[in-house]
Amino acid sequence: MLKGVNRVLLGITGLVLVVLGGSVLAIGLGAPAPSWWPHDGRHDVLLDEAERTRWRDEGWWWPVVIAVLAVLVLLSLWWLLAVLRRRRPAEVLLDTGDDEGASLRGRALEQALAEEASHLDGVDRAHVLLAGHRNTPQTRMLLYLRPHIDPATALQALAKGPLTHARTSTGHSTLPTEARLQSVKHHPERVT
Structure with a gap:
């Protein structure tokens, strides 16, 4: 989306500059001024003193x-x-061991990590965001833990499960990860 906005803004700016600059150049070279042009002739200044100080x-x-x-x-x-x-990498390079390599869509890796992390014991849901570069990916994870779950246990399960699987399947020796834990709010329980 940002590329599209950049292209539209640059296109509009370029068009305005070409039209105004071309008009000034054409009139300066002696072309007749169009009806919408605010000045009369070739030797007329763009902003005379009265126009510059009118609103002062x-x-x-x-x-x-x-x-x-x-x-x-x-x-x-x-x-x-x-x-x-810094944007998310669109793809992650995989080490296939044959010096050829392959690539994996970044969103596919995010979805796989989030899906596997959400199936861990005590994790309600997980969100994963890739960062870094395509040959040195990093992950940022947000885990929503169920009430009464030990965060250290959840982190150990995350390191031994999804993160180890992601490291071995991508062929990267390390996969730096920033994990944030948040407790899921639960509904009040009725005590009888």
Whole structure:
């Protein structure tokens, strides 16, 4: 989705710049000005002194200018952080032992890990997110534990079960994992 947003924003920005820049260049080279063009001729400046100072004495002008610029800066920072943020690997390279290798969809590995982890004793459900690179994957897991389950026991079962299976099936010697545990809220029980 981010690639699509980037392409649309770059396309719109490029189109606006080409239209305005091409219009300025064409009029500067002597082409007749179109009817929508705000200036008359070839030697007319884009912003004369009257246009630059027209709103300066208005009380609303500077707060609006500062607010618009602040919003533009915040949107630009948000966009930059979204572009630079590390994404999930689309595939994980598998070591097949024949120097050829193979690849596994990242979402398939996430689903397999989550499914196996959710079948552990005391785990209600699990969510898995891959991080890192395709040849050095890392996992982030969120396990929802049932009430009265020892977290240490659940972590040991996770390390011996799903994580060991994932390591051996992908051929990676290590699979760094960040596991977060959360207790599932249960309904109150009636005591008689």
